[in-house]
Amino acid sequence: MEQKKDLLFSTPIESLGDWTFDDKVAEVFPDMIQRSVPGYSNIISMIGMLATRFVTANTHVYDLGCSLGAATLSIRRNIKQDNCMIYAIDNSTAMVERCQKHISAYKAATPVEVICADINSITMQNASMVVLNFTLQFLTPDARQQVLNKIYQALNPNGILVLSEKFSFEDNMVNDLLFDMHYDFKRANGYSELEISQKRSMLENVMITDSIETHKTRLINAGFKHINTWFQCFNFGSIIAIKK
Ligand SMILES: C[S@@+](CC[C@H](N)C(=O)[O-])C[C@H]1O[C@@H](n2cnc3c(N)ncnc32)[C@H](O)[C@@H]1O
Numbered sequence: 656m657e658q659k660k661d662l663l664f665s666t667p668i669e670s671l672g673d674w675t676f677d678d679k680v681a682e683v684f685p686d687m688i689q690r691s692v693p694g695y696s697n698i699i700s701m702i703g704m705l706a707t708r709f710v711t712a713n714t715h716v717y718d719l720g721c722s723l724g725a726a727t728l729s730i731r732r733n734i735k736q737d738n739c740m741i742y743a744i745d746n747s748t749a750m751v752e753r754c755q756k757h758i759s760a761y762k763a764a765t766p767v768e769v770i771c772a773d774i775n776s777i778t779m780q781n782a783s784m785v786v787l788n789f790t791l792q793f794l795t796p797d798a799r800q801q802v803l804n805k806i807y808q809a810l811n812p813n814g815i816l817v818l819s820e821k822f823s824f825e826d827n828m829v830n831d832l833l834f835d836m837h838y839d840f841k842r843a844n845g846y847s848e849l850e851i852s853q854k855r856s857m858l859e860n861v862m863i864t865d866s867i868e869t870h871k872t873r874l875i876n877a878g879f880k881h882i883n884t885w886f887q888c889f890n891f892g893s894i895i896a897i898k899k
């Protein structure tokens with residue numbers, strides 16, 4: 656994947672609007688997400704390992720909010736079963752266009768359909784694996800339960816949902832510490848105070864974080880009974896939910 660450096664917020668921006676996944680963001684996204692999300696590349700590799708274990712023959716995989724297709728590519732490399740289909744879905748045209756190029760650049764047995772759509776209005780079925788890798792946090796809080804309900808209904812028995820998110824924490828001291836550690840992580844990756852604060856204010860109204868407890872409650876409400884956090888680094892992490 657291309658690795659153009661993220662310098663989008665390195666100079667003062669006069670009027671900071673709300674965050675969008677536009678062309679400028681899509682262009683630098685691999686560098687941005689790598690330098691912004693602790694554990695991102697581990698999560699991507701391990702989604703591939705989960706695909707080996709959970710994706711069964713003749714089923715569908717859904718990568719919801721696929722951006723440039725990093726999780727899709729990892730899954731596709733690791734599927735060992737025949738006649739599977741991966742649907743990579745995102746509502747940003749800038750992301751989807753680039754994603755299609757990345758997917759087409761490599762040959763593999765499992766086909767991928769890249770779709771530009773809002774995950775609130777898609778239909779899914781016959782799924783052995785669904786991935787929400789840092790996507791649910793961009794849906795309105797009301798829409799989150801609906802999407803999780805739909806995923807549970809679409810999953811076959813023994814199917815898995817991987818839900819990665821930026822978390823908030825109910826204990827204020829822990830919350831402040833883990834958010835500060837994340838800012839230290841960004842500084843260590845070369846982001847300046849200006850870059851950190853401009854991006855933070857753009858994300859403020861758009862990316863609303865939930866606690867792990869809130870995520871678990873929603874997953875239980877959707878029908879899942881087997882739920883656990885499998886990865887966490889500071890205030891970022893990933894939960895698995897398995898349908899039995
Ligand atoms: C942080 S990125 C996801 C990163 C990606 N999953 C990965 O592993 O590299 C969030 C993505 O969700 C997409 N997104 C946000 N809301 C969406 C929605 N309602 N429907 C579809 N995609 C959405 C954004 O366009 C963006 O590409």
Ligand SMILES: O=C(O)C(=O)C[C@]1(C(=O)O)C=C[C@@H](O)C=C1
Pocket residue numbers: 687688691692789821854855858
């Ligand atoms: O919280 C932050 O500072 C982030 O940069 C997080 C985050 C995310 O979790 O999606 C936000 C936007 C970009 O997509 C990359 C990372």
